[in-house]
Amino acid sequence: MTTSQISTLAGRGLSHAIKLKRWVGPGKPVTAKGVLKPSQLPAAAAALGVQVPAKVRTAADVPPIHWPWVAAEAAGLIEVGAAKAVACEVDGDPAQLWLTGLDAVLAAESHDRDRRGACTLCRAVLTAAADEAPLESVGDIVEEYEDAGTAYKSFRQTGQLPVEEAVALLTSFGALDGKKRLTPLGRWAHERFEARAPESVTPDLPAPELLARLAPLPEDEAWRLALRWFGDRRPVYGAAQLLYAAEYAAPVERVAAVDVVAGFGEEALPAWRNCLRHKNLRPHAMAALKSWGEGRGVDGAQRRWLITEYALAARARRGLEDAFHYVRDSGGLAVLEDSDHSGARELHRALTAANFRVRVQQLKISRTTGEWWRVLVPAGTTLGALHEIVRILAGHRGDELHEFEVDGARYSDPFHGLAEHRDEHEIRLSKVFPRPGNGLSYAYDLAQPWEYRITCEKLLEPDPGVRYPACVSVTDPELDRRLARLRMPQPWA
Known part of the structure; x- marks a missing residue:
């Protein structure tokens, strides 16, 4: 099928997420965990044309609403804040938005360390459908995969492969039809899953x-x-x-x-x-x-060319907002204006049209010994930069081995070569803390670790009178000077 045909089908596959976006409109209340409040579920169910149980503990327990909700947030159709969610306009290829939404739901329904289980299981279901094999063969297909064990740690775990849950998810996204057969969109998705498979x-x-x-x-x-x-x-x-x-x-x-x-x-x-x-x-x-x-x-021209190159790569991997932060960290839109990279002009146009705003996160950094700090940090800050902030606040003089743990995934400086750790410079706080209430763990000096818990308390608008990062729990001019030496781009600039 052509790219335009796949995009059309993907738009239909996101229909429930789009309906949720329209229903959310200027705002609907959410819980501290970023899901709809139970009182909102009957109205959301009516908008989607689905049923909900009479008694619901949390919206996350209602897949027909929770799945399109997660997909809508990941695809940028809605933005979930501390108290409410609002609808957003998004400019992107529907096929990529569809895949982004599906990936987000699969990650949410995976309970292994790398959040791969639901993806592994759905890949097997799509393979069975592509081969017109019965669903009973899914278990045999899974066992051929390198990451077979993760499939058992997905959806509502019962000790058995949750094949029916995987089928329900793929059907709701339009990858399978009502008779559990592969659709053209499902065939396209299957190709993408196979391309990302380790043994391929x-x-x-x-x-x-x-x-x-x-x-x-x-x-x-x-x-x-x-x-x-x-x-x-x-x-x-x-x-x-x-x-x-x-x-x-x-x-x-x-x-x-x-x-x-x-x-x-x-x-x-x-x-x-x-x-x-x-x-x-x-x-x-x-x-x-x-x-x-x-x-x-x-030289200067080549540096601008490389900034454009890496910004385009960031856009393709993690979205336009990440490209925005990368360009901003590297000198701003003026870099693209003066770049002779073939993709500079289009990227400049997209970033200008998107008109992103940089918000500030209020973080509480607590040590297990009881000591704590409250600091204001731009949401575009990377975990690598957060490491430097913690090091300054806590007075750590060296640069020992350290790691962050976020939802089971570990991040560190790639220079240290720690196995199974991802690059701390490639993930930003806007992704780590999409809303207040989220937290992560941080350890400094892995031989004899100092352990910390870092929690996002609030999302704030930037104050032109404040230089970020700013510690607001301690009055110490020397500490302020040391934080200022980090020379981070200011959110109000």
């Missing part, structure tokens, strides 16, 4: 196809898949193949290739030198070689 990557896979599979993944997952592809190849030869394919790829695929090749360190230097003659890879190569003491590095 072999050394025989063409390099351009590998890049397409690596592009949407977090860096740690991309690295594991890339190692499958490298197989017995010498790193320098595999790097040369990957970078050659990247020269003619989309920015997000090129950045994925650059990240993988960078992981091989000095062994890949000959491949980087070879890239100096390529137009799109030359700035990447000059930056990489400079880090090893070779060459003069990038």
